[in-house]
Amino acid sequence: MKTIGNAIRRFHDLTLARKMWLSVAFVSLLTLATFAALSSTQIKRLITEREGKVMVQQIEYYTSSINHYFQNIQKSAQVLLYSPDIQERFSSDMSALSGGERIRAFNEVYNQLHRMWDNLYGIDAIYLIDRYQNVFKISVEDANMPTFLTGEEFASQGWYDRLGKSDGSSYWSFVRWNDRKTSIMMFNAMYDKTDLSLIGHLVISVSPQVFDGFLSVSNLGEGTNSIVDSAGVAYTSGNGAGARSQIDLSLLTGEQGYTFLHQNNEPYMLAYAKNKLTGWTFVHSVPQRIVLKDLRNVNSLWLFFLFVSILLMTVVSAFLLRTITMPLRKMVKLVREVERGSLSGRFHVQYKDELGRLGHAFNHMLDKLQDGIPLLREKLIRSLLERNMSVEELREYERKLDFRFERPWFQVVLLYVHDVKDENALSAAERAIRDMELHGGMISDTLAANQFCLIFNCPQDEMLALLEPLLDHLRDELKLQPYAFVGNGYEDIHFVKTSFEEAKTLLKYRVGERMEEEPAILFSGASWEHQYPESFENRLLYYMDEGDFDMCAGVMEELIAYVRARSVAPSVIHSLLISLHNHMNKLLIQFGGSDRRMDDDWLDKLSARLTLEPFEKNGRDFIASVKKRLGPLIHKQIRHSPNVAKSLQLIRERFANPNIGVDYAARELGLNTNYFSQLFKREVGVGFAEYVSGLRLEHAQKQLAETSLKIKEVAEKTGFADSHYFGVWFKDNTGLSPSQYRKSVQAQPARMESEAAKSRSSAN
Structure with a gap:
């Protein structure tokens, strides 16, 4: 949190133009990034939907082809199983027939098998097994397969039980013959048409290459194609049938669709379709990175456009912000000039926006300052020349004028322009003097049309370094005849008056008709032949x-x-x-x-x-x-500062005014209330209100003792509009009400006269 706070503070310390530029750049980046993320998500969803629908359509085509193929096999199987020759021969044990009869029976069965074999393609083997364990086959598979079909291991896998419980329809599955051999098998029970008794089984082994052939024309393309039977055994294209499938079929809801699953620590997209004939689920799985490979290109393109957009927006925003903030920078420049004391600048208002209104307000403020600052400057200089200003008042003037006497050296120069013929040149001279004030170390005021008082707050060599170029400018460029009369320099500001008097005396005695013979700068000490100190x-x-x-x-x-x-x-x-x-x-x-x-x-x-x-x-x-x-x-004399002396005089003259208070007095003197209150208490020893209260009490006691005025009239003359409040206040301060006080004072002469009479009578 502290780091974030420091970053925010540093941001707020930047210039307004940089803050606006960074804000625009940040908002633009955030907007573009958000748009890119949302659009990328939307494109990802669209690509996923499109690819999912295409994959589902391709699987539907694939499953419909497989389904048509399986239906042909089933139809051929039904023709075989319910042909008269097969029904007749399987009703009895053909192995018990005599030699010739048995050969004819076997030939009839094999003829039917060959007829079926010739009508189908992709068949690895056809097996007919009667209830007497006689196996008839046409096969390109392992010669040991019939033995397996009649063996205990095949029976232990529950195939015959499943066929016995079936309703006579075909049953498709993957059969694991041994560790190396797994086949795709169709099982079909054979029933006697007369009594519907089970008389045998038909087993057809389909070549896995058939599935691969169908897959090659289904346009399923990249990815893995799998078929999962109802027992959970999966056949994978290119790998054959194997162990149980890694796909949880319970997650594949509906007859068809697509979803996303994790396999081998990688997200996959799965499109699936369920076959009602076989009960199998056909699955096409593709790594998500392959499905969304176009999205990577889109994202790369987005990043490129994002970079170009940010770069373009940065350049454009920098140009626009520079244009927008240019008036503001001009305003800041004018404010700095005002801080240095120059009030000649003006803000050029071009538009009616907020900056335009601010410019009007700024120009109006400068007009007011120009009306007020010369008066303050004149008042400060007059106070210095009359030596009637306290240190506190000086600091107040310095604060208002943004000028400070910082160095312990004060010297007055009276600049006199002789024989003025061009009033415009004289105005230009006044502006040149004001411009020199901007360099610091000097404050000036106009005493007359052609006389200027310059108070320098720097050593004499620095004063001359400022004064000489000014005189050269007035003489060479403005064609005037300027002369500088320099008083002595002093280390205390109270000697400004003394230095001014010296310069004034020098000007009085050295100005004459033949001024061209005089030097441009005249010093006070040079007027004394013996260097009077x-x-x-x-x-x-x-x-x-x-x-x-x-x-x-x-x-x-x-x-x-x-x-x-x-x-x-x-x-x-x-x-x-x-x-x-x-x-x-x-x-x-x-x-x-x-x-x-x-x-x-x-x-x-x-x-x-x-x-x-x-x-x-x-x-x-x-x-x-x-x-x-x-x-x-x-040391016995009490010396108050001019402001406190004025306030004491104000209290003596206006204590009968009910409104008199520290705010009233500070306003009359033109001082800050808090500053005046502290100054008064420091010099007088008591607060302003306490001093006024004491003076009012003294006056009230005198009125009650020496006049017959009513209590209400005494209250009004003392500064109380409410006589009741006056009575409460008087009693709090004296312990007596106004009436009691008057009676006690009036009773004292009578008591003294009575005591004197008693003394005289006792003496007699």
């Missing part, structure tokens, strides 16, 4: 905002190595450190208030230190100061 500054500022001081320390070590290798001017280093200290001071004020800010003369002290101490010490001291002063403050 702007990328290091941006990374340090970002990690300070995030409170990731370990990353700050790592970036500072990279900066120290960079300064050593580049021999950066001291004025540049001073500007960088002043900028970093200034940002730290802003964070201290933001998180800790004015009392947390640095001393007013911090700038003078810093300048003095920078002139006395090396950059390595100043840089590491700055990181230590950041950890010491900012660490405790930033």
